[in-house]
Amino acid sequence: MTRLEFFFEFASTYSYPAAMRIEALATQYEVDVTWTPFLLGPLFHEQQGLRDSPFNVVPEKGRYMWRDMERICATEELPFRRPKTFPQNGLLAARFAVSLLQRERSTFAKAVYRANFADGLDISDVAVLAELADLSIEDVTTRSEDSDTKQKLRENTERAKAYGIFGAPSFVTADQELFWGNDRIEQALAWACSAAERKTELA
Amino acid sequence: MTRLEFFFEFASTYSYPAAMRIEALATQYEVDVTWTPFLLGPLFHEQQGLRDSPFNVVPEKGRYMWRDMERICATEELPFRRPKTFPQNGLLAARFAVSLLQRERSTFAKAVYRANFADGLDISDVAVLAELADLSIEDVTTRSEDSDTKQKLRENTERAKAYGIFGAPSFVTADQELFWGNDRIEQALAWACSAAERKTELA
Numbered sequence: 001m002t003r004l005e006f007f008f009e010f011a012s013t014y015s016y017p018a019a020m021r022i023e024a025l026a027t028q029y030e031v032d033v034t035w036t037p038f039l040l041g042p043l044f045h046e047q048q049g050l051r052d053s054p055f056n057v058v059p060e061k062g063r064y065m066w067r068d069m070e071r072i073c074a075t076e077e078l079p080f081r082r083p084k085t086f087p088q089n090g091l092l093a094a095r096f097a098v099s100l101l102q103r104e105r106s107t108f109a110k111a112v113y114r115a116n117f118a119d120g121l122d123i124s125d126v127a128v129l130a131e132l133a134d135l136s137i138e139d140v141t142t143r144s145e146d147s148d149t150k151q152k153l154r155e156n157t158e159r160a161k162a163y164g165i166f167g168a169p170s171f172v173t174a175d176q177e178l179f180w181g182n183d184r185i186e187q188a189l190a191w192a193c194s195a196a197e198r199k200t201e202l203a
Numbered sequence: 204m205t206r207l208e209f210f211f212e213f214a215s216t217y218s219y220p221a222a223m224r225i226e227a228l229a230t231q232y233e234v235d236v237t238w239t240p241f242l243l244g245p246l247f248h249e250q251q252g253l254r255d256s257p258f259n260v261v262p263e264k265g266r267y268m269w270r271d272m273e274r275i276c277a278t279e280e281l282p283f284r285r286p287k288t289f290p291q292n293g294l295l296a297a298r299f300a301v302s303l304l305q306r307e308r309s310t311f312a313k314a315v316y317r318a319n320f321a322d323g324l325d326i327s328d329v330a331v332l333a334e335l336a337d338l339s340i341e342d343v344t345t346r347s348e349d350s351d352t353k354q355k356l357r358e359n360t361e362r363a364k365a366y367g368i369f370g371a372p373s374f375v376t377a378d379q380e381l382f383w384g385n386d387r388i389e390q391a392l393a394w395a396c397s398a399a400e401r402k403t404e405l406a
Contacts, residue, residue, distance in 0.1 A: 047263050060250050060369040064383060071390075166263040180267060183386055187274075 001032045002196035004188055005172045007160050008109065009040040010090025010097075010123060011053070012168035013065060016080075016113040017072050018182040019169075023106065029189040035106050037094040038156040040168050047166055053087045069117075072182065079118035088116055089124040092144055096129055098152045099143040108133055175199075204235045205399035207391055208375045210363050211312065212243040213293025213300075213326060214256070215371035216268060219283075219316040220275050221385040222372075226309065232392040238308050240297040241359040243371050250369055256290045272320075275385070282321035291319055292327040295347055299332055301355045302346040311336055378402075 006022055008015040026033045044050040055062035066082055073080035093112050097105050111132040115121040121128050126144075130137045143149060163172050171179040171188035175195045179188035209225055211218040229236045247253040258265035269285055276283035296315050300308050314335040318324040324331050329347075333340045346352060366375050374382040374391035378398045382391035 048261050058251050058369065060367050063367055064369065064381060067381070068383075164263050164266055166261065166267065178267060178270070180271075 001030060002192045003032045003034060003174050004192045005034045005036055007036050007038050007156075007163075007165055007168060007170040007172065009038060009168040010093045010109075010112055010116065011087035012040060013055070013069050013086075013117065014072075014182040015169040016117045017069075017076055017078060018185060019106075019110050019113050020078055021076065021182070022185055025185055025189055029193055031189050031192045033106075035097075035102060035109060036156050036159075037090075037097040037105075037109070037153065038160045038165075038168075039091065039094060039153065042157055043161055043166060046161075056086070073117075079114070081118055081120055083116055083120060085122075088122070091124070092126060092140075093123050093129055095144040095149050095153050096133065096140055098156070099146065099149045204233060205395045206235045206237060206377050207395045208237045208239055210239050210241050210359075210366075210368055210371060210373040210375065212241060212371040213296045213312075213315055213319065214290035215243060216258070216272050216289075216320065217275075217385040218372040219320045220272075220279055220281060221388060222309075222313050222316050223281055224279065224385070225388055228388055228392055232389075232396055234392050234395045236309075238300075238305060238312060239359050239362075240293075240300040240308075240312070240356065241363045241368075241371075242294065242297060242356065245360055246364055246369060249364075259289070276320075282317070284321055284323055286319055286323060288325075291325070294327070295329060295343075296326050296332055298347040298352050298356050299336065299343055301359070302349065302352045 004026070006018070008019060022033055044054070048054070050057060055065050069080060069082075090112075097109055097112075100108055112123050112129070115128060115132060116123045123129065126137050126140055130140045133140060160170065163170070163176065163178055165178065165180070167180050169180075169182060171185065173188065173192045173195055177188075177191050177195070179185075179191070207229070209221070211222060225236055247257070251257070253260060258268050272283060272285075293315075300311055300315075303311055315326050315332070318331060318335060319326045326332065329340050329343055333343045336343060363373065366373070366379065366381055368381065368383070370383050372383075372385055374388065376391065376395045376398055380391075380394050380398070382388075382394070
């Protein structure tokens with residue numbers, strides 16, 4: 001089965017509907033999805049000199065995005081409530097997600113997105129994450145502070161940068177084609193399938 | 204028939220496939236499209252402090268956009284060649300477009316987009332525009348320099364700003380719902396139709 005890598009950031013609004021949509025679509029397209037948490041903040045800073053979300057820096061973009069999120073979530077029948085704090089700090093959640101196996105990781109990631117964009121919870125709070133993961137605070141802390149875990153998250157962000165990623169969600173096919181945005185999942189999956197077909201034909 | 208206003212900027216890459224796609228889609232959705240040229244430069248400057256396209260200012264965004272344009276144009280079977288100069292100065296073309304009636308305007312606009320993004324022509328050159336419009340250089344100059352025309356273009360840009368527009372192409376429905384991007388034409392048209400239905404039900 002061909003693969004698609006799904007780069008997501010827990011603070012990212014459009015990553016929420018993407019996380020909720022991608023599994024059913026991947027089954028339909030018969031593509032194996034790898035969930036890769038990364039940090040967008042360092043890339044925003046390095047590439048654009050930003051120290052805040054572009055949706056806060058440019059109010060016109062922010063107003064559009066929040067309205068767009070309402071429309072998308074209504075269409076997808078996803079609960080949505082604009083969080084009081086935006087962007088939330090997703091560092092701890094991202095580290096903990098890295099420590100999980102793929103299947104657990106997607107389940108945890110979806111729970112974090114719901115907490116952030118539907119339930120108004122503080123996703124930087126270790127107690128909230130422990131509750132979502134059904135683990136003790138100690139377990140979440142230990143796993144998140146593991147130096148291998150921290151290193152893996154840094155590597156994910158470096159890999160995102162190397163692929164030319166500048167926003168989330170982003171999708172990278174096996175032949176390294178980059179797609180950006182929740183509204184490009186279908187196109188990314190279709191590309192992954194046709195790239196796999198081309199490879200089979202060449203073999 | 205319900206209306207959709209199509210805000211386009213001649214320098215804007217994604218406005219090219221939008222201009223080429225919107226008429227057939229509008230016929231399908233039974234929506235009447237108003238073509239409104241405006242200038243994005245003043246809005247980029249005012250809203251984001253930019254004096255150049257964000258695709259030049261942030262190279263990662265530029266690399267992605269050019270690749271994305273190749274993919275979109277391949278899918279839509281539109282000729283595409285990355286122009287040597289980007290963004291081109293679309294002021295003269297926008298002024299002349301404002302001086303035209305809607306039917307003539309869409310024909311002229313599509314010709315300018317082809318010139319810019321397929322044929323490698325200089326769309327700031329009055330001789331190029333005259334050729335595209337099948338008029339004399341004098342006619343194009345006279346119409347473009349008319350003070351009413353200039354004022355109408357300024358008003359279009361002011362109206363774009365008032366709607367919260369920050370990029371092109373953008374689409375505004377009769378009930379002032381804003382959609383941004385070539386990939387949102389279908390959604391904008393569907394919204395225009397359902398808004399018209401709601402209005403009929405309320406009447």
